[in-house]
Amino acid sequence: MLxxxxxxxxxxxxxxxxxxxxxxxxxxxxxxxxxxxxxxVAALPKTRNGSDDDRAALAAAAPALDGSRRLLTGAVDAxxxxxxxxxxxxKLPKASxxxxxxxxxxxxRALQAATDVPLGVMQQSVRALEEATIVAAHGxxxxxxxxxxxxxxxxxxxxxxxxxxxxNLESITDASYRGTVAAEARDLLExxxxxxxxxxxxxx
Amino acid sequence: MLxxxxxxxxxxxxxxxxxxxxxxxxxxxxxxxxxxxxxxVAALPKTRNGSDDDRAALAAAAPALDGSRRLLTGAVDAxxxxxxxxxxxxKLPKASxxxxxxxxxxxxRALQAATDVPLGVMQQSVRALEEATIVAAHGxxxxxxxxxxxxxxxxxxxxxxxxxxxxNLESITDASYRGTVAAEARDLLExxxxxxxxxxxxxx
Numbered sequence: 507m508l509x510x511x512x513x514x515x516x517x518x519x520x521x522x523x524x525x526x527x528x529x530x531x532x533x534x535x536x537x538x539x540x541x542x543x544x545x546x547v548a549a550l551p552k553t554r555n556g557s558d559d560d561r562a563a564l565a566a567a568a569p570a571l572d573g574s575r576r577l578l579t580g581a582v583d584a585x586x587x588x589x590x591x592x593x594x595x596x597k598l599p600k601a602s603x604x605x606x607x608x609x610x611x612x613x614x615r616a617l618q619a620a621t622d623v624p625l626g627v628m629q630q631s632v633r634a635l636e637e638a639t640i641v642a643a644h645g646x647x648x649x650x651x652x653x654x655x656x657x658x659x660x661x662x663x664x665x666x667x668x669x670x671x672x673x674n675l676e677s678i679t680d681a682s683y684r685g686t687v688a689a690e691a692r693d694l695l696e697x698x699x700x701x702x703x704x705x706x707x708x709x710x
Numbered sequence: 711m712l713x714x715x716x717x718x719x720x721x722x723x724x725x726x727x728x729x730x731x732x733x734x735x736x737x738x739x740x741x742x743x744x745x746x747x748x749x750x751v752a753a754l755p756k757t758r759n760g761s762d763d764d765r766a767a768l769a770a771a772a773p774a775l776d777g778s779r780r781l782l783t784g785a786v787d788a789x790x791x792x793x794x795x796x797x798x799x800x801k802l803p804k805a806s807x808x809x810x811x812x813x814x815x816x817x818x819r820a821l822q823a824a825t826d827v828p829l830g831v832m833q834q835s836v837r838a839l840e841e842a843t844i845v846a847a848h849g850x851x852x853x854x855x856x857x858x859x860x861x862x863x864x865x866x867x868x869x870x871x872x873x874x875x876x877x878n879l880e881s882i883t884d885a886s887y888r889g890t891v892a893a894e895a896r897d898l899l900e901x902x903x904x905x906x907x908x909x910x911x912x913x914x
Contacts, residue, residue, distance in 0.1 A: 513713040513720050513739070517783055520746035521776075523753035529859030532743050535717070536863055539736050542724035549727035572725075579721055651877040655733030655870035659740055662866035666859035673855040 508583050525593070530585035530620075530670040534627045537663025538578035541634040543656040544641050545571045552646040560644040567637040574634040578663070581627050585670070588620035614679060621674040621687060624667035628694040631664035635701040642708035650709050657702050664698040712787050729797070734789035734824075734874040738831045741867025742782035745838040747860040748845050749775045756850040764848040771841040778838040782867070785831050789874070792824035818883060825878040825891060828871035832898040835868035839905040846912035854913050861906050868902040 508516055508527055516535075519527055548568050553560035595612040599605045635657065642653050671691045678684050712720055712731055720739075723731055752772050757764035799820040802813040839861065846857050875895045882888050 509717040509721075511717060513715060513717055513786070514783065516717050517713075517742055517746045517779065520743055521749035521753075521779060523750060523755065525754075525853075528750065528853075529747060529856040532747055532856075532859050532863060535743065536740055536866065538721055539724055539739065542721045543733060543736055545725035546727060546732065549725075550729075551727065575721065575725060579718065582717070649729075649732075651870075651873040652733040654873040655736050658866040658869045658873075659736060662740065662862040665862045666855075669855040669858040669862075 508586060509579055526586040526589050527582075528586075528589070529666055530589060530624050530627075531582045533624065533663045533666030533670065534578050534581035534585055535663075536659045536666065537627055537631045537634065538575055538582065540631070540656040540659035540663060541571050541575040541578055543652050543659070544634060544638055545575060547641050547645040547649045547652050547656075548637075550646045550649060552648075554644050554647060563640050563644040567640040571634060571637050574630045574637075577630045578627060578634075581623055581630075585620075585623045585627075588616070588623050591616040592620050613677075617674050617678050618680070618683060621671055621678065624670035624674075625687060625691060625694075627667035628664050628671070628691060628698070631660045631667070632694055632697050632701065635660050635698060635705060638705040639701065639708055642705045653709055654706065657705050661698055661702050664695060668695050712790060713783055730790040730793050731786075732790075732793070733870055734793060734828050734831075735786045737828065737867045737870030737874065738782050738785035738789055739867075740863045740870065741831055741835045741838065742779055742786065744835070744860040744863035744867060745775050745779040745782055747856050747863070748838060748842055749779060751845050751849040751853045751856050751860075752841075754850045754853060756852075758848050758851060767844050767848040771844040775838060775841050778834045778841075781834045782831060782838075785827055785834075789824075789827045789831075792820070792827050795820040796824050817881075821878050821882050822884070822887060825875055825882065828874035828878075829891060829895060829898075831871035832868050832875070832895060832902070835864045835871070836898055836901050836905065839864050839902060839909060842909040843905065843912055846909045857913055858910065861909050865902055865906050868899060872899050 520532060548564040553564060595616040598609040598612055600609050638657055645653060668691050675684050675688055724736060752768040757768060799816040802816055803809045804813050842861055849857060872895050879888050879892055
């Protein structure tokens, strides 16, 4: 598993000419780091005003951030596994008409699975950014730069995941799936921009 | 060292309430992943048009990307080490006037060192983004989403590093250092935005 590699080795794997791990896993990782940084700020002993209200808000944000981080961390490997399935499907035999049909169906199934992973990364990035507004409003002021970095990473992760959704959709033939997912990804990216702006405003 | 940890463990370290590793190391990591993805696309057997010109341009970009990735990877640990020095300096004794002077000087030295690291992350992110324009123009078209993710990560890394430069500058008393570094960081972030826009236009 990629997340069991050392950071140094994962960087080497990203840099090698093998197509995986690629941008999809990198996007999931960026968002996972963003969620983790928000967890850190939510867990600091100090809060914005030292009030019970701050503590309660940060405590309530923590489980959602932990859930997002776990799903985003899982997506680092899931994205690479899903892409490897697409490559494997393209390599299926295509001698007979039956084989061609089976291959086409396998490719389409694999492409949809490979699209669902970055779509999930976008969803979890939005979820973590929603919690970022809580952390920005109630977290310790001296950790503002950590929250700012988290927001930047979650935006980059969601932007990168959107690029991966879009590139897969180009090869997907099911028009209904394509339309639904394209619309959802567009909406999610707009939401990311809007929430990030709100969270950054709260940091000031 | 942080980069010798597994990815999973580094994520846990980011999420813990310990102040390090924090946003500075996370920014360096994001840019390191961005540089690594560009290395991957530059190393792919296929290029934009399959021309010798493409191959030569990508081969020329590779060493700079490798250099940037190495420096950015080193900055993941350097940022945390530098911040730990700042914390240690604040803990120095301050009973006598002499101790107070020595402590103040140590804090200022540590703060400048802790500012130089994210400034270096910004510089290397710019360097990698310059190569991203080459990779975008000459790299294999099917890897465009990887280049797009790399650009997003390098922008996030530079943005995050700028937040860390700025927060340190607030506590630095040397007006000349403060002015010089603030201006450089501002210029670097503008450059990041301009080059990223150029690289993204070349991808289309």
